[in-house]
Amino acid sequence: MASMKEQTVVITGASSGIGEELAVALAARGARVVLAARDEVALHRVRERCERAGGRALVVPTDVGEPEACRLLVARALEVFGGIDALVNNAGVTMRGFFEEVTDLSLFERLMRVNYLGSVYCTHHALPHLKARRGLLVAVSSLTGKCGVPGRSGYAATKHAMQGFFDSLRIELRGSGVDVLVVCPGFVATPIRARALGPDGTVGHGDIFEVKGKRIMDAATCAALILRAMERRERELLMIPVPRVMLALRALLPGVVDRIASRMMEPKQR
Numbered sequence: 722m723a724s725m726k727e728q729t730v731v732i733t734g735a736s737s738g739i740g741e742e743l744a745v746a747l748a749a750r751g752a753r754v755v756l757a758a759r760d761e762v763a764l765h766r767v768r769e770r771c772e773r774a775g776g777r778a779l780v781v782p783t784d785v786g787e788p789e790a791c792r793l794l795v796a797r798a799l800e801v802f803g804g805i806d807a808l809v810n811n812a813g814v815t816m817r818g819f820f821e822e823v824t825d826l827s828l829f830e831r832l833m834r835v836n837y838l839g840s841v842y843c844t845h846h847a848l849p850h851l852k853a854r855r856g857l858l859v860a861v862s863s864l865t866g867k868c869g870v871p872g873r874s875g876y877a878a879t880k881h882a883m884q885g886f887f888d889s890l891r892i893e894l895r896g897s898g899v900d901v902l903v904v905c906p907g908f909v910a911t912p913i914r915a916r917a918l919g920p921d922g923t924v925g926h927g928d929i930f931e932v933k934g935k936r937i938m939d940a941a942t943c944a945a946l947i948l949r950a951m952e953r954r955e956r957e958l959l960m961i962p963v964p965r966v967m968l969a970l971r972a973l974l975p976g977v978v979d980r981i982a983s984r985m986m987e988p989k990q991r
């Protein structure tokens with residue numbers, strides 16, 4: 722198992738939810754964490770938590786949808802900590818709404834820009850430095866990166882894109898010493914659903930789905946699982962057992978998998 726002590730880890734989407742809890746967990750292991758997101762006030766709150774947990778933390782306000790901001794994020798991490806051992810591409814935004822209800826098509830571009838292109842930009846700039854340290858690339862995808870789900874078409878597309886990109890990169894990096902971990906959480910209790918972009922491209926209309934209590938994992942547990950997979954340098958982390966069965970079933974009975982995916986998302990209204 723690789724120790725995270727004294728390792729420099731850049732985390733995008735560190736101002737909230739899974740990214741925040743992962744930053745604090747890494748700091749508690751003695752890592753130096755570089756905290757990236759847009760909300761600077763929230764990032765400083767997370768920095769204080771990381772420092773109280775025993776690690777060093779650097780705040781770098783970043784919009785991952787901007788290629789230049791991603792370059793500057795990597796440059797700042799190098800300037801302050803001298804190298805990068807891991808990059809966690811975690812920043813993400815989701816949507817709610819059926820495709821036929823969408824009135825603002827720029828929604829699809831915005832989702833792709835943050836979830837997929839943001840990961841590509843950060844990875845591009847960090848990769849030479851990760852190679853120098855035989856480091857680790859982490860992509861926080863989703864189970865929607867493995868199969869389609871209703872009401873999240875644009876989001877699922879971004880996560881499929883991430884999955885394809887990082888699976889390809891893993892093969893290209895074989896022998897380089899850089900490992901690639903793709904993480905697929907299930908339902909995690911974070912503000913992501915409350916911040917979902919609606920069919921008109923605006924935020925703040927709540928979700929159209931109910932997620933039943935016992936299917937929701939808390940963010941700290943999710944972060945602990947990611948941290949363990951990072952230490953073990955695993956290639957993939959699927960967080961709930963059902964999908965493994967679903968994925969195995971998919972080649973044989975794709976219609977059954979569609980029905981299971983549909984039932985996992987229980988609409989409040991349609």
Ligand SMILES: NC(=O)c1ccc[n+]([C@@H]2O[C@H](COP(=O)([O-])OP(=O)(O)OC[C@H]3O[C@@H](n4cnc5c(N)ncnc54)[C@H](OP(=O)(O)O)[C@@H]3O)[C@@H](O)[C@H]2O)c1
Nearest residue numbers: 734736737738739758759760784785812813908909911913
């Ligand atoms: N929660 C779940 O059930 C679940 C399930 C599967 C996968 N995931 C994935 O887990 C990751 C983390 O999500 P979460 O659940 O922890 O949600 P969250 O609490 O809403 O966190 C999302 C993070 O992404 C950041 N972000 C959004 N747009 C950004 C941008 N343009 N540039 C930089 N940062 C940006 C947000 O910070 P700012 O607003 O400050 O920029 C925030 O820190 C996402 O990739 C999500 O798709 C979540």
